[in-house]
Amino acid sequence: MHAALTLTQFILREEALHPQATGEFSSIMLQIALAGKCIARDLSRSGLLDLIGSTGARNVQGEEVQKLDERANQTFIAAFDSSNVVRTLISEEMEKPLTITTAKQPGKYALFFDPLDGSSNIDVNAPLGSIFSIHRLASSGEPVNESDLLKTGAEQVAAGYLLYGPSVSLVYSCGSGVHQFILDPGIGEFLLAAQHVRVPARGSLYSVNEGNYHKWPSGTRRYLDFLKEPDAASGRPYSSRYSGCLVADVHRILLKGGIFLYPAETKKPEGKLRLMYEAAPLSFLLEQAGGRGSTGREPILRIQPKALHQRVPLIIGSREDVRQAEEFIQTA
Numbered sequence: 001m002h003a004a005l006t007l008t009q010f011i012l013r014e015e016a017l018h019p020q021a022t023g024e025f026s027s028i029m030l031q032i033a034l035a036g037k038c039i040a041r042d043l044s045r046s047g048l049l050d051l052i053g054s055t056g057a058r059n060v061q062g063e064e065v066q067k068l069d070e071r072a073n074q075t076f077i078a079a080f081d082s083s084n085v086v087r088t089l090i091s092e093e094m095e096k097p098l099t100i101t102t103a104k105q106p107g108k109y110a111l112f113f114d115p116l117d118g119s120s121n122i123d124v125n126a127p128l129g130s131i132f133s134i135h136r137l138a139s140s141g142e143p144v145n146e147s148d149l150l151k152t153g154a155e156q157v158a159a160g161y162l163l164y165g166p167s168v169s170l171v172y173s174c175g176s177g178v179h180q181f182i183l184d185p186g187i188g189e190f191l192l193a194a195q196h197v198r199v200p201a202r203g204s205l206y207s208v209n210e211g212n213y214h215k216w217p218s219g220t221r222r223y224l225d226f227l228k229e230p231d232a233a234s235g236r237p238y239s240s241r242y243s244g245c246l247v248a249d250v251h252r253i254l255l256k257g258g259i260f261l262y263p264a265e266t267k268k269p270e271g272k273l274r275l276m277y278e279a280a281p282l283s284f285l286l287e288q289a290g291g292r293g294s295t296g297r298e299p300i301l302r303i304q305p306k307a308l309h310q311r312v313p314l315i316i317g318s319r320e321d322v323r324q325a326e327e328f329i330q331t332a
C-alpha cells in the first residue's frame with residue numbers, strides 16, 4: 001500500500017497549523033464528506049431501486065425535481081441535523097433557507113449547496129456532482145438575516161465539490177490552495193490524491209452547450225468561431241468536451257486546462273447557472289488553483305448578490321482562456 005492520508009488526517013493536520021482553529025470548520029468538511037459517501041452509494045444502485053425519474057414536483061427555479069435530487073437534498077439536511085456549527089442551509093432544491101433549530105447552540109456558518117448537479121445525467125448513468133460553499137455568519141441568533149446570506153464569493157470561507165464519476169472525488173479549498181481526495185470504496189475513506197492543484201494557464205479544450213449558439217450575442221459567437229479556427233501556433237482548433245454536468249466539466253478543466261462557458265443569451269442575459277451554489281464556489285476553487293471565473297464582464301467573486309437563487313453567466317477555467325473570452329465578449 002502507498003502511504004495514504006485520509007481526509008480526516010489531512011484536515012486535522014491543517015487544523016494544527018492554525019492554533020486559533022476551533023475544529024468547527026473541520027467538522028463541516030467531514031459531514032460534507034459523509035453526505036457525499038451516502039449520495040455516491042445511492043447513485044451506484046439508482047437503476048436497481050426505485051430512485052430514477054421525477055418526483056412530479058418543480059423546484060424554486062421551475063425545474064422538474066428528480067427523485068435523486070430530493071434524496072440528495074435530504075442527505076445533506078440529515079448530515080447537519082442538530083449541528084452546532086452550521087446554522088442555516090441554502091439549497092438549490094429549497095426556496096427558503098432551512099434554519100437548524102434543534103442545536104444546543106446556534107452555529108456560526110451558512111452552508112450553500114447544490115445537492116445533485118447535472119440532474120439530466122441521472123437516467124443515463126453519466127457523471128453527477130454536488131457543490132458546496134461555506135460562509136461565516138456575521139450575526140448570532142435567529143432568524144438569520146437575508147443580508148447576512150447575500151455575501152460575495154470573495155467572502156467564502158471554503159468551497160468545493162464532489163464528483164460522482166468512475167470514482168468519487170472530493171475537491172475543496174479553504175483559501176490556501178485546492179486539494180483533491182478520492183474515495184476508496186473498500187475502506188469507505190477519502191484519501192489524498194493531490195495537494196495544491198494548479199490549473200494550466202491556457203488549455204486546449206472548450207466546454208459549452210453549442211446547441212445554444214444562435215441564442216448568444218455576437219461576441220460570444222465570434223469567440224467560439226475563433227476557438228475552432230485552425231492555427232497551430234496557438235493550439236487551435238480546441239477540442240470540444242461537454243458532459244451536461246458542470247462539476248464534471250469544471251473538474252476536467254481544473255486538471256487539464258481549458259474553458260467552460262454557460263454564457264449570457266441575448267434573451268436571457270442572466271444565463272442559467274446559479275451564483276451562490278454553482279458559479280461562486282467553483283470560481284473560488286478555480287481562482288485558488290490559479291484560474292479565473294467571470295461573467296464575461298466582471299469577476300464572479302466580486303458580484304454582490306441580490307437574491308439567494310440568482311443566476312449568472314459563467315465563464316471559467318484557465319486564466320488566459322477566460323481573459324481572451326472576456327475580450328471577445330466585451331468588444332461585441
Ligand code: AHM
Pocket residue numbers: 063092114116117118119120209244245246247262272
Ligand atoms: P442542475 O443543477 O439542475 O443539474 O443544472 C445545472 C446543469 C449543469 O450541471 C450543466 O452545466 C448545465 O446545467 C447543463 O445545462 P444544459 O442542459 O442547458 O446544457
Ligand code: MG
Pocket residue numbers: 114116117118246278
Ligand atoms: Mg447544478
